[in-house]
Amino acid sequence: MPELLADFLTLRFALAIGIALMGGSIYGFAGFGAGLSMVPLLAWVYNPASALAIVGMAVAIGAVQLLPHGVRNANWPVVGPILLAGLIGVPCGTVMLLINEPETVRRVIGGLIIVFALIMLSGWTYSGPRNLAMNLAVGVSSGALSGFMSGGGSIVSLYFVSWPGELVETRANIYVVTYSLAVFMAAALIIAGTVSLTTVLRMLVLLIPYSAGVRLGSLLVRRASKAVYRRFVLWLLAGIGISALTL
Numbered sequence: 001m002p003e004l005l006a007d008f009l010t011l012r013f014a015l016a017i018g019i020a021l022m023g024g025s026i027y028g029f030a031g032f033g034a035g036l037s038m039v040p041l042l043a044w045v046y047n048p049a050s051a052l053a054i055v056g057m058a059v060a061i062g063a064v065q066l067l068p069h070g071v072r073n074a075n076w077p078v079v080g081p082i083l084l085a086g087l088i089g090v091p092c093g094t095v096m097l098l099i100n101e102p103e104t105v106r107r108v109i110g111g112l113i114i115v116f117a118l119i120m121l122s123g124w125t126y127s128g129p130r131n132l133a134m135n136l137a138v139g140v141s142s143g144a145l146s147g148f149m150s151g152g153g154s155i156v157s158l159y160f161v162s163w164p165g166e167l168v169e170t171r172a173n174i175y176v177v178t179y180s181l182a183v184f185m186a187a188a189l190i191i192a193g194t195v196s197l198t199t200v201l202r203m204l205v206l207l208i209p210y211s212a213g214v215r216l217g218s219l220l221v222r223r224a225s226k227a228v229y230r231r232f233v234l235w236l237l238a239g240i241g242i243s244a245l246t247l
Contacts, residue, residue, distance in 0.1 A: 008205060012045050019045070020058065020206040024213020026236060027063055029221045030174075033236055034059050035150025035182070040109055048097060048105040053195045055150050056186030057203045062211040063179055066218060070179065073172035075165065081132055082139035083180050086152070089143020090184040097148050098192060109149045116154040117238045125162035146181040147188055153178040171221070
């Protein structure tokens with residue numbers, strides 16, 4: 001027990017608190033991005049598996065306050081198939097995380113974030129068909145990326161950021177999918193036996209700044225137009241990608 005208490009009095013844990021506050025604010029504003037912003041930094045503070053577990057559990061618990069809004073406003077004929085396919089993708093990504101060396105995982109995570117940042121910076125958004133086959137493809141790919149690095153929100157945002165509906169529906173679709181993927185991811189890590197008592201205690205403490213950040217972000221977004229929201233998503237991913245290269 002003294003060792004566990006000492007863990008919370010280190011500079012490393014102070015950095016983790018700042019990361020949690022930042023990730024919560026981003027998630028509350030954008031409806032995604034907690035994993036993309038937190039996992040690379042927490043993986044540097046701890047290790048990739050612990051970072052993924054902390055983020056998954058924190059999102060599952062800390063962002064539940066936005067769930068009623070998301071459930072009410074999401075387009076369920078689209079979101080439902082994506083979630084079902086995500087149940088297949090998440091375990092596949094988690095297996096890839098666990099069978100590779102932490103340093104290799106960190107490099108791959110950084111590279112993937114840069115790829116998505118460059119795609120977003122190019123101004124490209126998905127404008128192709130939005131049928132059942134595409135919804136299932138989005139679900140499997142975003143699930144696999146979530147299981148590996150909690151990055152499924154990047155695929156989901158590319159799919160929904162040019163959604164023809166209103167901003168409220170767009171954010172609800174992104175939120176419901178990314179929230180669900182976080183729950184799937186946390187469950188996969190728990191089943192795999194990678195979540196220790198220390199990891200759970202770290203998550204519970206970090207949940208306080210993370211939840212405060214979610215609340216702050218959800219208040220800020222009420223004043224944002226769809227154009228502002230889209231620009232924020234693009235620059236968010238670009239900033240995360242650049243930061244990952246400098247770690």
